[in-house]
Amino acid sequence: MIAQLSKRLASFFVCRKIIEKEDEEVYEYGLQLLLSTIANGLIALLIAFITGTFLQCILYLTAFVIMRKNAGGYHAQTHFGCCCILAVVISCFIAFLKFAPTDVYIPIALFSIAFSVIIVFLLSPLEHKNKPISSEDKIRLKRKSKIYILTISVIIIMLGMVNFKTAMISIALGICTSSGSIAAAKILKKEK
Secondary structure (H helix, E strand, O other): OOOHHHHHHHHHHOOOOOOOOOHHHHHHHHHHHHHHHHHHHHHHHHHHHHOOOOOHHHHHHHHHHHHHHHOOOOOOHHHHHHHHHHHHHHHHHHHHHHOOOHHHHHHHHHHHHHHHHHHHHHOOOOOOOOOOHHHHHHHHHHHHHHHHHHHHHHHHHHHHHOOHHHHHHHHHHHHHHHHHHHHHHHHHHHHO
């Protein structure tokens, strides 16, 4: 659906002489990314509003997106698959917040930090076949990923020390999900 809408929009722009015919595919791809991002954002916001966890979801997604953008991770086969995975992951995160006792927050946050640091230091940045990374960019993204994961880890620890446990666990689970995505992509890549 997103691909079809992007194709129609790009064709519309060509017909209206907003873009050149030879640029149509580039705009189509860019529109797919934009529409997919908007769809994912709307799904996340809708779930957050319905469940009353807006701030927690923002913290979770911020940590996830920062790490994902720099370290890479699993890519679904379709935009619809991506939206579904996001909805399931956000729902699991919210279920954890709603039902897990707060006394498990600190051990889980510490596990999330350890797991994420190890994964990021060993596997990032993860390259995808549709988005190759140059040697220079690999070095830059690896360095940025390490800096971000260490900085976010310190923030998580500080939030735990000042007893902001909900913010702490939201950010910790965001980096853990991102790191889990890297590990999953690496495992799937080896199986192929």
